[in-house]
Amino acid sequence: MSETTRKENFFTRLLTDNPVFGLYLGICSTLAITTNINNAIGMGVAVTVVLTLSNILVSAVRDITPDDIHIPVYIVIIATLVTIVGMLMQAYTPSLYSALGAFIDLIVVNCIILGRAEAFASMNPIGPSAKDGLLMGISYTVSLIAMSLVRQILGTGILSFSNPFTNQEIFALRLIPKGFEIPMFSSQVGAFLTFACLAAAIAAYKNSLAAKEKAKTKGAK
Amino acid sequence: MKNLNKDSAVYKMLLLGIVCGVCGLLLSGANSLTAPLIEQNKLATIKEKLELIFPGGDFSDVTDQYIALDETGLVDGIYEAKDKGYIFTLHGTGYNSDGFTFITGFDNDGKIAGFKAIEQKETDGIGSRCFTDGGEYEQLMLTLTTADPIPLLSGATLTSTAIQKGMDAAKTVFGGITGGAVVPSGPKENTAAAEGTLGAEDFSANEPYCTVWTNTDKPEYVYKCTAKGFEGTNQALVTVNKDEGKIVAIEVTEFNDTEGVGDAAVAEAELARYAGLTLDQTIDATSGASLTSASLRAMAAAALEAAAGN
Numbered sequence: 001m002s003e004t005t006r007k008e009n010f011f012t013r014l015l016t017d018n019p020v021f022g023l024y025l026g027i028c029s030t031l032a033i034t035t036n037i038n039n040a041i042g043m044g045v046a047v048t049v050v051l052t053l054s055n056i057l058v059s060a061v062r063d064i065t066p067d068d069i070h071i072p073v074y075i076v077i078i079a080t081l082v083t084i085v086g087m088l089m090q091a092y093t094p095s096l097y098s099a100l101g102a103f104i105d106l107i108v109v110n111c112i113i114l115g116r117a118e119a120f121a122s123m124n125p126i127g128p129s130a131k132d133g134l135l136m137g138i139s140y141t142v143s144l145i146a147m148s149l150v151r152q153i154l155g156t157g158i159l160s161f162s163n164p165f166t167n168q169e170i171f172a173l174r175l176i177p178k179g180f181e182i183p184m185f186s187s188q189v190g191a192f193l194t195f196a197c198l199a200a201a202i203a204a205y206k207n208s209l210a211a212k213e214k215a216k217t218k219g220a221k
Numbered sequence: 222m223k224n225l226n227k228d229s230a231v232y233k234m235l236l237l238g239i240v241c242g243v244c245g246l247l248l249s250g251a252n253s254l255t256a257p258l259i260e261q262n263k264l265a266t267i268k269e270k271l272e273l274i275f276p277g278g279d280f281s282d283v284t285d286q287y288i289a290l291d292e293t294g295l296v297d298g299i300y301e302a303k304d305k306g307y308i309f310t311l312h313g314t315g316y317n318s319d320g321f322t323f324i325t326g327f328d329n330d331g332k333i334a335g336f337k338a339i340e341q342k343e344t345d346g347i348g349s350r351c352f353t354d355g356g357e358y359e360q361l362m363l364t365l366t367t368a369d370p371i372p373l374l375s376g377a378t379l380t381s382t383a384i385q386k387g388m389d390a391a392k393t394v395f396g397g398i399t400g401g402a403v404v405p406s407g408p409k410e411n412t413a414a415a416e417g418t419l420g421a422e423d424f425s426a427n428e429p430y431c432t433v434w435t436n437t438d439k440p441e442y443v444y445k446c447t448a449k450g451f452e453g454t455n456q457a458l459v460t461v462n463k464d465e466g467k468i469v470a471i472e473v474t475e476f477n478d479t480e481g482v483g484d485a486a487v488a489e490a491e492l493a494r495y496a497g498l499t500l501d502q503t504i505d506a507t508s509g510a511s512l513t514s515a516s517l518r519a520m521a522a523a524a525l526e527a528a529a530g531n
Contacts, residue, residue: 061240069233073240080244084251091255094262 020143040148048137055133155186274326274335278302290397313383348380420500424519450516453477459524483513
């Protein structure tokens, strides 16, 4: 596979297999925490780490785990990883930890993680499982960033990012003049609206890809 | 494990046990690595406030350990200042329905070591007087111990009642931790005053109003009182022995009644009659100056009642 095709494949998968907008997984935390980029990146990194490590571990124990106890084994592994990530965040990025609140602990029940453990890692070797976890994690992070970009800019008029370790502001750009921002986007209603629009855009892209594929097959016939 | 059948119950139990054991080990490792930092972070957010109570203290968060001692739900946090005492963060609702948060501490002898607002939006000049930095209420608090009832501040009853409740909750927890004596401040039983006594007289027409002025010489409290007389409102400083519920002295600081008539009631000899007066006793009006005298007697009664915590 050439470098360009591989890149194209990566971006296509990022959009079509996107866990949030493509598979509608992990929506609860997506709607709740995407009020700013800091939260989105923090949550995205936490989920990516847990997803990649859980995929690796689940894949490593897949041959020795009997079918009827595989769910408890996976849950114990995932819960341990989430608790450790939560402890590390509480210790090193306390402001981010308090901003994300209960949603860090709720990563345990994030459908993406158990979904990938069950659907992919339990049937594939460690290497591909790690890659799948990483890709899914990145897709999830990209979705969160997209949502938070829209919500933060429209809701507050400012695009800002601060260092989660020191809480120091790195940049803050006012993109919408004061008084013209739409605070609704910072609330739950804005979350649903943004989600619906982005999900519709991804669905439209997927449909256009499918139509192209169909036309190609027809042409080949 | 090789000889065990994968489908046997023993194998499954063993596997689950091993997975749980390994995960437990990992968790304990992560916990020992992060616990001190987490503790530090928790304290960092409040340390500035804790320093106000015990400057330079070595603080540790003991909320989880002792919060069960609080039955009111008003205590938010409990912090130990090593070898100094305990600090409490509390909340209450006074006049503003948003409520307020404040911090207080007791040293190891049970003395109130500090009292400060953390966040409050009480009415400026009324409820907010309870939280004035270095103000009369704070100064008064610093003279008290866990064995004293917390007084109310006249004119800021709603705010100071909420503070009183919070302080009582903190005192109870402190008593539970140290085993020390605690006296709740709850409103004293209103024993019906005998007819004809100062406590039974109705001075509402004089509109008496007292605030704690100073408390330099415990148990003597000086109250700054005002009450309407014949022409205007008179003002006096009434010193009360709180333990005995007696007036020590009364000094008129502002006289606004008729010169030559009302001033008979504020003559030195007349004022001397108030010394030793309690709510159970009777004090006659000064003849010829009965309205000014009523204003003085109203202030005396109000100061005694304020001292009694009613």
